[in-house]
Amino acid sequence: MQQYVNLKINNVPVRAAKGVSVLDAAISNAICIPHLCHIPGLSDIGACRLCIVENIEDGRAKITASCTLLVQEGMVVFSDTDRVTKLRRNIAELLVAQAPNSKAIQDIAVRCGVTEVRYPFRNGDCILCGRCVRFCNEQARANALGFIGRGKDRHVDHPPGSLSAYCKNCNACIQFCPMSVTPCGGPMKKGEERLCGQCESQLSMTKDLPGVCVWCELGKSFQCSRYLAV
């Protein structure tokens, strides 16, 4: 027998099944919380930290990732406060400064309200979201990909030897990778990396970021959960 709980997200009453995450509950109720490393059906690891929310407990607001926070009866959660919006914007800024040559990352930056990038751009080719690794290990069960190294050296790699010994050629890793979508203007030249911000211009022009899902093109580009769940 499926048990349900009642909680409030951004003052909207939500009824969700026990055991689901706050992020899942929000998305299924058309409340938009930006996210990146989350893919429905795969484990949630809370790596990108974009889906952060304020969880009100004992009168105090605790910042936590909504993908690893399970729904509970009476929970009160906010994803649209000034504090959370600012923090999310800063995280998105770090991401786009690291890997500007991806339409998906550029779109996330716009969706999170980034208007300037205060760090020197680096042309990184992987933002270590782990989507490929988790799909390969949990769904395809090929164990062909994994995280190697720690901290700055962390990267995705396959076991030594021939990749074909493990890979099942399902191409899911390429499909889910945010870096596989090139920015519409094509790859930027070295030294000319920039914040694009052209897509969904109405989002970047208005100060208010939509809290309700508007089936934006941005979400399509980075394959937000709502699109994947369809």
Added chain:
Amino acid sequence: MPKLKSYSDLEALHKRFLEDKKSSGLTLIIPDGTCCRASGSTEVIAELKKELAIQGRKEDIRMRTTGCHGFCEQEPIILIEPGNIFYCRVTPEDVKDIVSSAIKNGAVIDRLLYTDPVSGKKVMTEAEIPFYRAQDRQLLAFNKLVDPRSIKDYIAIGGYGALTKTLSGIKHDRVIDEIRVSGLRGRGGGGFPTGRKWTECAEAPGEEKYIICNADEGDPGAYMDRCLLEANPHLVIEGMIIGAYAVGAHKGYIYVRREYPLAVVYARLAIQQCREYGLLGENILGTSFSFDIDIGRGGGAFVCGESTALMASLEGKAGEPRAKDTHTVKEGLWNNPTVLNNVETWANVPLIIMDGAKRFASKGTKGSKGTKIFALTGQVKNTGLVEVAMGTSLNSLVFDIGGGAKNGRAIKAVQTGGPSGGCLPVSKFNLPVDFDALFDAGSMMGSGGMVVMDERTCMVDVARYFLNFLQDESCGKCVPCRLGIDRMLEIVTDITEGRGRPDQINLLYELAETISETALCGLGKTAPNPVLSTLRYFSEEYVAHVEKKSCPAGVCKALITYSINADKCNGCGVCLRSCPHDAITGRKKKTHVINAQLCRRCGICIGECNFEAITAI
């Protein structure tokens, strides 16, 4: 050795071993921990064994090798009991004289005694040495009484008496009550109330529960836990057994970092002995309580000091922390309720049970009870391990115990809490060592590392050092830590290399706020602390680096030049010969000159010059 089947068995053993100990004549006690060995204790011990045989003193003089006595600066040490005679900086050549003169109430070798730096006089006994006198060595005092390889020594001094008291008449929840009333807070850095942690675990649903001793001690500059495990492993084990009984666990682990091989050896030996004596395993001391311990080793990762990462490592995985919305007391090792406590926390448990919570709580401040061991190191005269009651001021630690500045330079700051902590200036040295007082001041107690810094330490460089450390040790999973620390390091490196801009300081603050609020684990969340505390108390150094492109402490290579002081240089040429970059020229007996273009500020010439004629400004 037949297993102990009851409390009276243990009591009988205690009496017997104590008699053995008392009947010995003179005992020469030599600390032989890892850093004692680094100072040469192994050679002294070997010489001592030989000399005792040669002089025929093997019957009336006993030798006991122990763990660290704390006064590391003066190693190798030999302590003679009875008499409490303290010989320091002993060399193998001194051993012959020591053995010859060692008779009860006998002669004392003056040249080997400690010299009080203030009075200039020789001090005969350990108890009179200011370094020891100013401490409150509740835990460390046991170190000289036991050879860590001997369970007999431990039982002789009353070891496992607290366990007996617990199993013979204190119910589980009463044990937890006692710990709660004592006010004991985690000694690993978090300062979480131990009683509360044990209560939550005991009440958590689940039949399978675990006890873990966190001996990962990753804070650079901290070695208190290594010392406790190397010197008195049984004290820690006794604490764990009592804790297991209290919460209902039957399996425990001591997780020791790889860099402590001797601690692993002694802990393993102690566990083996406990199993032989029936103090670990099935039906401990004849009761229905069963508990056993295994050692888990770290693979070299600071992040494994974090509880979820440690547990991942024990489970055979990479030490990546996981989101902790449900605490590990409820879902820990293999998702079972787990109590994880630091080595020093466990070591305090037998004393609390034996002497009572009230006695423990009579020391310290309102919010921080008992004593704390600190590793006092850096630019201070008396470096070593010290134990003081909570509430003791930093002044007392640095000056009364530490003896003040090494090299006669001015002390500038003290760093506590490792990479999660902060730097406090001299104006804050009146602060007590207290969890909340240090936290409010922008630092934290941490595990006990206390590094003293003087005027030749650049505080911006210290911030850079910690960021570099954290970037190296970050597991890399979450964005704020992996990318955020990287960008903070980028900015601070710019500042130390003369490329700093004022707007970068604001960016540092904003990054600090973002990382501390959004990082997944404690490593990330506290990563900005060293930067924030140095900005708070040493902003003038940041200003000098950013606006004047100078490093007042003379450390940041890009901003300093080495030059030879003509008044002090006598033209001996030592620097010229030792310079690997051919940057020094000069005639014999004439002032030498450093070519700034060729000089790489490697520091060799400064080290070689006997006249302190070379400075870095």
Added chain:
Amino acid sequence: MFTATIDTILEGRRSQPHQLVEVLIDLQDAYGYLSEEALQTVAKELGVSLINVYSVAHFYKAFSLEPRGKNMITICTGTACHVRGSDLLIDQAKGQLKVEPGKTTEDGLFTLECVNCVGACALGPVVIHNEKYNHHVSPGKLRKMIDKTGDGKKKEKEHA
């Protein structure tokens, strides 16, 4: 024999994935590094995917996937050693050996490592040279230590 030792290490641990870190530590201690062959055997015998074995082997600093040099120079980079000048020691070692920390010289004579605190803080700066602890090391002392070990010839310089 190689296979004999790895057998001893795996004894009692087969099909127990949680023993992975312990097994790798024992292998590292026994052979000085983790070879591809050893890691494949471990994956098979413990029942862990090969990529996971590599993930763990690369995560922890204790493990080296390349054979180490004849001589180990380990510089302590703990806070206490840092304020006493360990940075200068690292620069000295890097410049003299022409390798980055963690790597081995081309001639296989030296491996340079940095360790975040060996717990001998009172004696800093500390350099461990082939398991021997050296205390209060200066850049000059380190230079001589390396020179004496390798076959480096000391340069004799004259006054100008």
